[in-house]
Amino acid sequence: MTKERKTNRMSSSADKRRSAGPGSHILRTASTRSAANPVAGSTKDGAVNAGNAVGGGSSSSSSNNNIIAPPPRAQLGVASVAGGSLVPGDEGPKPGDAGCGAATQKERETHGGTSGSGTGTGSSSTKEADGQRIALLETELAVMEDEFARELDRLSRKESETATFWQGRVARAEDRARAACGEMEALEAECVELRAQVRGLKEFVSTSTRTDGQSATSDEVFGEGAARLGNGLQNWVIVHFRRAKIDFGKASEDELEELAALVPMYEELAAAAKVHLLQSFVSRVLVEMVFGAYFVGLSPEQARQFRDVEETLRSYSSEEAVNQWRSTTLTLLRREAGDKMHSETDAATERVIERINRVLDGITDIKTTDARDQALRALIVSAIDLGRLLAVQKAVFGVFMPEIVPHQQTMFDPATMEDVGGEDEETLPQRDICCVTFPGIMKRGDETGRMLAYRNIIAKAMVLCSPE
Template sequence: MSAHEKKPRAPANALRTSSTKPPLTAPPRVALRCKAEQTNGAAAPDGAATSPPGTGDAAAASVRVAERGRRVAQLESELGAVEADFERGGRRLSRMLAGESEAARLWQRRQQQHAAFLETDSELRLLRREVAGGEDGDREGDRDVKSCISSLVLDRETFREAYNEAMAEVRRKEEEVSTLQGQVRGLKSWVSSSSRVSEQMSDEVLGEEMRRLGNGLQNWVITNFRRAKIDTDKADASTRDDLERLVPTYETLASSSKIHFIQSVVSHLLVEHVFSAYFVGISREAARDLSNVEHNLSHFGSLILPHFRGRLAHHFTGSTESMNQWRATTLSILCKCSQKLQTETATVVETVVEQTNRIVDSIGDSKHTENRDMSLRTLVTSSVELSRLLRVQKAVFSIVMPCIESFQRTMFDADIMEDIGGEDEDTLNGREIRCVTFPGIVKTGDENGDRSHLKNTVAKIRVLCEPD
């Protein structure tokens, strides 16, 4: 194969297996020179045979030398041309081999990419089938969910209708129960008020009246002071004195429990002006006179009782019962003169309303209104009627409302107290009381005014305990 001929292209498999070949080298100059010398040597015998001897030999020798030099020069020029052609062919072949190796690499890369493409395409087809199946499942699931939601909505509407019907029935029953309870209370009150003087009201009726009064006071405070802001620093000296007298711990209580604080203030005013009075409706002089008469008669009975023995002793053994009966009878007579009690009663009611408004308005951000005063007057009037009802009983009913001082601890007593905080009574034993919101009633003696050693809690004191 000459340098001017091209080498045929190797197949693709051969290019992939062998991407590089060893470089071609040019033939050595010595071989060409030897070939020229051999050519000249072969021509020499012919010249020697034709050239004449003597001078002819020298001329022939010079001719041979010149011919040999020309031949050498021609061969060298041919050699240079051959070498140039060989180098060009070598470079061309190297470029062709480099291009073929690059093409082999490109073909190999293409095959790899094609294989990766086929694999990716297969995965894509699988994923598309999975997505199509998932979409079908999702659509079917959506249909199932929508059908379930529709059925649940229908069930909800059905349950709502049934619930509304049941609640309407419950409200009707509650209204019937409330009506019946009102009728029962009315009958009890009517029986108690229309019966003979010797018949007394039951503890249940009195306790229910006291609880109703406490609930009314709580509702009044919540309705009128739920959004009010209390600031005791704004109070003047007179108001501070009243607060110190009624609720000694007013500073800490007003900042943390304003509703309970206002309940405590109004409750102490009711105890001070209504429940602590001898009999609301009569003048102070008349109340003082009746109290002195009762005290003197009790003292007189206690003096003469030890001197009587034998047959007459039984006439004086019931001095306590007799005094309680005298008090109940006397005050019952006064209750029948309701017209004569109106003036003093109205004075007491207005006093409580005025003091409440003065204290609350001076420490709050709202002023009293006619509706608020009217509802408060109703509460005070109810407390007046309850205090009279307690006083005409033969048994002694005492209003109990302890005063919480900052320098002493008042502990919770489950027998006479109830916590309005909603905690379990078992966890309140030994707990310190924070404030008293409404008084309680303690009964001494029986329905006949005798056996003064008996004590019974008719209505428990409402208190707020300190947090645990």
Template sequence: MTTYLRGLFRHPTDAEVQEVFRQNSQLEAEIETVKHKNATLKQAQRTMLGEITDLKVDMRDARYLRQDQHDEHIKECNKLRKENGEIRDGYDQLRDKYGKLVADAKQAIESRKVYRTECHQLQQRCHEATQALEKADGEADKARTQLTRFKTSLSTMTKAKSQITDGEVCSKVDQMFYAIQDFALKASRFGTFKIENLSKNYSEWLRSFILDAEASPKALNPYIIATLVSQYLVARFDPEYYFGNSSDQLVGAVAQIAKAAYTRDVSETKAWLEPTRRLLTLIDHPMLQESDALHITDAVEEIGRTLGPLLSNEWVPKAEASLRKITTSAFELFRMLQQSNAVFRMNFTGAALPGGKCYFSPELMQAVASAEEDSTLDGRQIQMLVFPGIFKFGDEMGNNQDEMTVICKARVVPQKESHPAGSMK
């Protein structure tokens, strides 16, 4: 027993120890290998779980997509069914219409046969009427020739009688100017004159006639009003307003023809205006009267809208009667001038405000708001253009269209002559 125990608890040899160490190292290596494989398997498991999750999401999305596509297909099928039903209904309606058209066509064929018979009879009657008309035309030609000669002589006499003289033109223009001037003087008393209240468009337009309107003396305020009124009225001295201002298509078309024709041939257009107006009077006299009245009303309202902010809006209704009287007289004068064989122009000859300078010319201009004689103002710079002059080209017979005659001089305000300090005037 002792021997056995000694053999059992004997000290191991080096070879045995080395073998044990070797086996231990081998086991540790195998354990590390198993651990590595285990980690790899866990990583693969996690990867597979992620892929399974993604696959589940994709399958869910695909299921939803298939459901949406299925719903869309259902909607499309329902839509197609509805359209198919509508097409069938339309086809039934077209078939009914086709049947009706076939019946109508048969009836039309029968009617055409009847119409052909009636047409043949009418052709025979027209042939007989044409022969009778040709015979009557031969007899009427002589009467037409005599009537044409009579109308020509009558037109010549009428034109000769209706020509306005230079003195009459000058007198009526003076009346128009003094009426506007009197109106401007009264209007300037109705409120504080504020040129800055003038609308932008009219303010820029006014600068074409006045040097430094905002800084002009208070004494020139009535002339600024007169300039606004006169220039607005003169802007309507044009053939297109010869027929008033109507929304009627006929009058509007005639006005546009007059406007276009005047730029091509002034004499022919002027000769055409009055006969055309008489023709419109025969067609619809109340309509032409309404067009003239509307033309005057539009002018009065526009002038009122311009001057209202400049002075006092409460003043505008009180001034309407005076404005209407002035406007009516002005438009009557314009129509008389358009009827004349001579060509009348209303403008400021030689004016160049404000970009350039305009100088006083005694032959073309007449000074207002100045105590100096016109002869002493020759060459003086112009402060304000108040009222245009009237210039006639040609004579009462329509001849010598290149010759200009000054009928009425333009009204202007010359600048006051500046004197050096210490000098005596």
């Protein structure tokens, strides 16, 4: 600004000198000084132009206007040159004006340098602003990274705490479950042990009350044997007659009469309960030929003789004494005469198989096979063993199978019967039965053969109730 003020004062002085006239001494003195010291003039003009460039960024034309104006005639010559024509009397620069040309060239260079300096200053300011923005953004980014890291650490701690909590809870639950399982296993083992103790006590009481040294058999053995035999018979019927078709038209009159004597309601059962019909027929044959025999293995004549002796003893002795005699005699036969009764036992088994196959082959479309006969023979042998075991006891064991008569209701008895049809237990007492699939076992008296008024159901009869 100081340089501009100096330039303005110099312009004012120049104007005053021009007003003095073209031939004034002042103008000549200025021209002489300019010619004598062109470098100084150029330096002064460069300083003026630099000041104008820094202060306002003006062009080179405005810088030239700030130079000390020449006389009017000189101005006219300059204008003519700028317009492309020479003014008369102005033939161009003279040898003495070399300093002026050098000053003009210096002025242009100085102006160009000043303009470049101004542009560089503006670019530097922009870079500085960009640098400040980048620094600010980097600071904000660093703050956000710190916040993100803190939040991530907090979430990680929360997740770790949650995982630790649930792992501990699951571990405690597993510990409780293991403890409960261990306790349950211990209770089950204790129950098994207690059952064994009860069974042992029963056997001890039974053997201690016997005077003949015979080993007693608990009621559970009879119940388990009956259940095992009943399940085996049901499986045998299902395996070999599941796809069989019942046709009473092709059966003989004798076969139908025998079937009607054992299962009176066979016609009603054939359509809706085929398996139960066949199972009931086989059970009736086993009750009549195995459980109804005096002792399987004795010939019919021997069995008749033993019955006669027992009846004779009843007329002379008490019921208890007769039961002891029967138990002792049959135990002796079971232990000592098993081999001698083997042939008669096999013959009795074959008679049972022949009777069952004759009727089943007559009413069904499936003929007998070796596999079927072998399975049936195993069932009959099991029934014979169970029947012998019942016969040697001092207590009176009987196998019962309720009779089903057409046009007569036989009501369900929950004390002696068990339903195999899956009916509602609450409605069973009001239902009548249509079929007995397997017999039950009843015990009269105690292990010594006394107290015959005492009755106990060892195994319930398996029955099928009629549909409502």
